[in-house]
Amino acid sequence: MARINRRELTNLLGAVGVVAILGGLAFGLPAADRSLPAERAVPDDEPYSAGAGVTVVPPSGAVLDVTGTRPGDSQGTVLFRVGPVRYAIAVRPFRGDLAAAADRLRKRIVDTTGYQVTSAQLTVSTAGGLAGLQGGYTAPGRGGRYSVFVADEHTIEVTISGNDLDLGRTLPRIEASTRTLRQNGEPR
Amino acid sequence: MTASVVRPAAGSPRVSALMRVPAFWVVLAVVAAGGLRMAQLAGQFFTSYPKATAASVLLFALLAVPFWLFVSELDFFEPEPTKLLVLAFAWGGLVATTVSIPGGVALQNLVAKLGSPQLAAGWGAALAAPTVEEIAKTLGVVAIVLIARSQVNSVLDGIVYGAMVGLGFQIAEDIVFAVGAVALAGQGDQVQPVIATFLLRGFLSGIWSHTLFGALAGAGIGYLVVSRERGGPHRVGVAVLGVLGAWASHVLWNAPLVVDGLGNGALALLGVLVVKGLPPLVLILLLVRRAHDSEADYYVGRLAELDDPELITGGELEALRSGARRASARRLAAEQGGRAAASAVRRLQRAQARLAASPSVEQGKAAVRAQRAELRRLGHPEAVAGPVSWRHRAWTIAATAVAIAVLWVALSALGGA
Known part of the structure; x- marks a missing residue:
């Protein structure tokens, strides 16, 4: 099984970071909205x-x-x-x-x-x-x-x-x- | 921001090479998820308003064509690979929109909860939409960098990818707004609200909307990637400045400022467009011009080093520097040798641009020589720009006058509606 090298790991972490920010916008903001009384x-x-x-x-x-x-x-x-x-x-x-x-x-x-x-x-x-x-x-x-x-x-x-x-x-x-x-x- | 740093790419990336990049699969999954969500939304639209939805998709898809051609032509010397442009467009139209719909609503609600409903009514759209949408769109350029970093090799590349993400977002958002206008009109499956939205959002606010904001943010990311001789904090600072510039332009556009002072009607609408839309438009066009010229200087310099008039003459070097002079060279060829000569000049210019990216490649030199031979055969051996043509200038002025007249009619129709 091929091992992931440092460059690929950095690349993957970058992509995960992008997904995390998207998740924050799509799910985090609505969750914050729901947590406060309307x-x-x-x-x-x-x-x-x-x-x-x-x-x-x-x-x-x-x-x-x-x-x-x-x-x-x-x-x-x-x-x-x-x-x-x-x-x-x-x-x-x-x-x-x-x-x-x-x-x-x-x-x-x-x-x-x-x-x-x-x-x-x-x-x-x-x-x-x-x-x-x-x-x-x-x-x-x-x-x-x-x-x-x-x-x-x-x-x-x-x-x-x-x-x-x-x-x-x-x-x-x-x-x-x-x-x-x-x-x-x-x-x- | 437009430091003359250009790092030519090794050519268009193969899909097999992209597939070896871990980020490719992550981005592909995100685009697929966004596509699924937007397909659900489109399905609801088609179920409720089939005729209006089809009309809005058709109209805005047609509107996207000239924007696409303009944006993809910005980088004449090293055009971006179509597959990456498609990915950027898809990110804007499928991912950024999918994220922005719930995120924008939630942020507006937070403004109402932490501030007041009055604040949310006045400034909610100006604060929430730019914040969520500019971040979501900028991530599209970041995704391109993660997938194919070698393809982002100048500030201009960042501008092109950013503009393409913005274009995808703009088209998808316009379709959603058009169908929303149909629902609000309460007249059933009618096309009139789609046409009104098309005139308002497509023409009047389209040119200084998401495509421009995306270009500004993309310029920042492009600088961050290519300006490796600069320190990290400086590069990050410029990237943040680019995104903040896009955000500020978007805030200005959405802000309730100026709107009240000008009253109603066509003149007021024109005033709003000029006051709120023109400054970012001019700023970003100047930035694009500077980035383009900076890149053109670099590539023309590489061609000049070849010192071979069979590949490029002094007059052709000058013509190749700007889009206007390249077009002038094609017009001169058309006048002297007909359409075939104009087409041959276009092919020669393309071949010279490819050669500029890889001056040592013999295949590139052979392609230029082949086009040179074709031009000689057509009796127009050199692709130089012609003198300023009064006929062309008159045609430009007439076309501008017609465009303003069309805009005025549209403004009057909307202002009086």
């Missing part, structure tokens, strides 16, 4: 920015998940967790009407394998007068609600998901929160 307490009596000038008052008992929260200047997302229920708001630039925005969100939902929209859409509105459309969907092992609003060339997409039992318990609080959605400049 949830932060958030006051439920003052508006929280979802980005692009859109604010929402969090539901009582909700915590903020910082991994899904990116409130930027021109677009943004915010993710709350109410127990096991996921309450997400995404604000994105959009040129179109409410029906087109709702259609876009419904298509994105059904494009996800196993997801189906379940009911006709209802009109909803926020306390500040933003008009929106609301519907429901099912996913494997969970159900969900969505709402869409359009304001100032932005679409505000709200998705709520969890199992039916948890949803039934938390939906009133979350829908109350959704009604506090407000775009900058909109009268309180």
Whole structure:
């Protein structure tokens, strides 16, 4: 059996070093991310920015998940967790009407394998007068609600998901929160 | 960084020789793993959006062709072996991307957790993506060095391999972004978001993106490998500087700076491109030029030592020094002897470049003499550069004007979208 010489050993160690750094990037960083808690307490009596000038008052008992929260200047997302229920708001630039925005969100939902929209859409509105459309969907092992609003060339997409039992318990609080959605400049 | 250190390689490495290098098998396994992961991702894309995915693969593959030709032509005197260029491209497109997707997300999350969601929203992409991606791409050049160190024999070689890793990364990332835009549009399997992404990422931000960043990092690694007369700390320092330069250019490109001050629309987009993209572009082009000229001086000097006008004349030595003068020599040949003469000049220049790498090899001299005989037969015996042609200059200006007009239309379409 041929023995490995010093040069080959150095070469092999170099390659192992490269793999180790790749491993650090691909697995080490996600492990470090997982080791730190993502949830932060958030006051439920003052508006929280979802980005692009859109604010929402969090539901009582909700915590903020910082991994899904990116409130930027021109677009943004915010993710709350109410127990096991996921309450997400995404604000994105959009040129179109409410029906087109709702259609876009419904298509994105059904494009996800196993997801189906379940009911006709209802009109909803926020306390500040933003008009929106609301519907429901099912996913494997969970159900969900969505709402869409359009304001100032932005679409505000709200998705709520969890199992039916948890949803039934938390939906009133979350829908109350959704009604506090407000775009900058909109009268309180 | 562009010290005139050039160490000619002994020729293209055989696969059998590469297979005896332990790192070859490790790198091959890593590329295979990356390929498997990207194939899974592509499978998901094709399942959800077959038409859009096929369109994005086709468009960005076509975009890669001119970039590939340009990058692989940078080192005229000692072109890099195709198999190593393919490996560099595969590293960028399969390995660096596979690693960067989870690593980038995790680092952005860490910015949000250790800083704030607001910081992550504004600076997350500017801090996380360059940090993970530039390291992953630079490792591709390191992998080439481990596999075929003798093939990295000038700073320019490092630039070429680094640019090729960056090109692979850029193309794969663009495809992922294009299909992501299709999903976000929520209009089903439509091609329009792919075309918008192609214009924005392919043309407007493509030229000063990963290919350039990779070239800068590759220059640092090239210097580290070839500048053996320098001390270790100096070489490592320059290599780190190259990688940091790539990182800083990438941070500047991703940073939320300037964006807000210029408003919206085509002019604002053009302003952002110029302010954030042009400085790294100019810096890296100057570096490439210096590295190229440094290498050209070395090889032209070797040819001059032959002192044989049958192999190369004084005028041809001057023409061989730069890409512009080589092209000018081919144009002059085309004007005086037709396309056949231009092709013969191209072959002569290639033969002279090969001879420069191995001046003592009789086979190389015979190849040059054969092309010289062909040129004589065509009535154009010497491949010298022609005088500055007004026709060529006018053509260049017209082509530039058309390119700017196309860019302007694209900017307007995107700015008004």
